[in-house]
Amino acid sequence: MRRCAGLAAIFLSLGAGLALGAPPFKTAAVKTVEVFQGELAEIKFSAPGIAAAEGRWGGEKVFFYAADNGNFTALFGADLEAKPGPDKILVSGSTHAGAPWTTQIPLKINAKAFKRESFAVAQEFDQLSAELLDRIRREQEQFARVFAVSPARRWWARPFAAPLAKEITSPFGYRRVINGTARAPHTGVDLKAAMDTPVTAANHGRVVLLGDFFFSGKSLVLDHGGGLFTVYFHLSGYKAEEGAEVKKGDVIALSGMSGRVTGPHLHWGARLNGARIDPFQLVDKLNDKAEQ
Numbered sequence: 128m129r130r131c132a133g134l135a136a137i138f139l140s141l142g143a144g145l146a147l148g149a150p151p152f153k154t155a156a157v158k159t160v161e162v163f164q165g166e167l168a169e170i171k172f173s174a175p176g177i178a179a180a181e182g183r184w185g186g187e188k189v190f191f192y193a194a195d196n197g198n199f200t201a202l203f204g205a206d207l208e209a210k211p212g213p214d215k216i217l218v219s220g221s222t223h224a225g226a227p228w229t230t231q232i233p234l235k236i237n238a239k240a241f242k243r244e245s246f247a248v249a250q251e252f253d254q255l256s257a258e259l260l261d262r263i264r265r266e267q268e269q270f271a272r273v274f275a276v277s278p279a280r281r282w283w284a285r286p287f288a289a290p291l292a293k294e295i296t297s298p299f300g301y302r303r304v305i306n307g308t309a310r311a312p313h314t315g316v317d318l319k320a321a322m323d324t325p326v327t328a329a330n331h332g333r334v335v336l337l338g339d340f341f342f343s344g345k346s347l348v349l350d351h352g353g354g355l356f357t358v359y360f361h362l363s364g365y366k367a368e369e370g371a372e373v374k375k376g377d378v379i380a381l382s383g384m385s386g387r388v389t390g391p392h393l394h395w396g397a398r399l400n401g402a403r404i405d406p407f408q409l410v411d412k413l414n415d416k417a418e419q
């Protein structure tokens with residue numbers, strides 16, 4: 128018997144009125160996908176006669192997969208700062224006969240009440256010189272280039288596993304006030320970790336970035352395919368090489384306190400279709416073997 132482990136699996140009926148010269152599907156039948164900021168939803172829809180589908184959310188690609196029962200599925204992540212309210216995924220593809228096909232999946236992004244925390248960091252990290260700002264901008268561009276490319280092939284398999292024991296010292300989405308000024312929200316989860324604690328891969332993937340960055344320190348990014356990435360920051364060292372394929376549970380790094388931190392911990396984050404999501408969404412929602 129299938130379990131639905133808390134996953135908002137959304138079934139969309141697009142109708143079956145496939146006829147030449149007429150819109151093949153009634154988009155009015157598409158149900159709205161509701162998702163909270165920083166969370167993910169699994170989208171499933173029935174599209175008889177459709178051979179391929181690809182989604183777009185703003186400038187980001189949403190990967191759709193044909194299921195063997197004729198349905199299409201996708202994972203969609205809402206960025207933690209996505210504007211609450213109505214939105215949409217534009218879906219385009221082609222019929223088995225080769226005719227172009229498009230539809231829209233309406234979204235409703237719900238605001239999430241993130242907590243706020245205040246803390247202080249050393250002035251050297253808080254007063255950024257023009258040179259340092261330039262370095263930070265170049266590093267952000269380097270991350271953006273990595274996140275812009277992902278193969279359609281999914282490496283991952285359910286379930287996801289946290290890279291360390293789940294002892295959260297700073298939750299996802301906290302609005303941080305640093306030295307008295309509101310800053311960018313916390314885009315990952317901080318997990319308690321003594322220096323040099325083994326960090327394991329949350330799932331199968333490829334190491335697409337290794338580097339030492341101003342904010343995140345020694346950092347590792349795994350590409351799991353289909354636009355899904357997990358990131359591991361403030362490491363003391365690496366146990367995998369850039370370009371290597373790793374398996375779920377492999378030790379990929381050691382935790383540390385490199386970068387802008389106040390003590391040793393692991394910052395674990397996730398990206399899906401360009402959206403910064405709570406990585407525990409993967410653990411909590413992609414854990415149902417029956418849903419594969």
Ligand SMILES: [Zn+2]
Nearest residue numbers: 315316317394
């Ligand atoms: Zn963090």
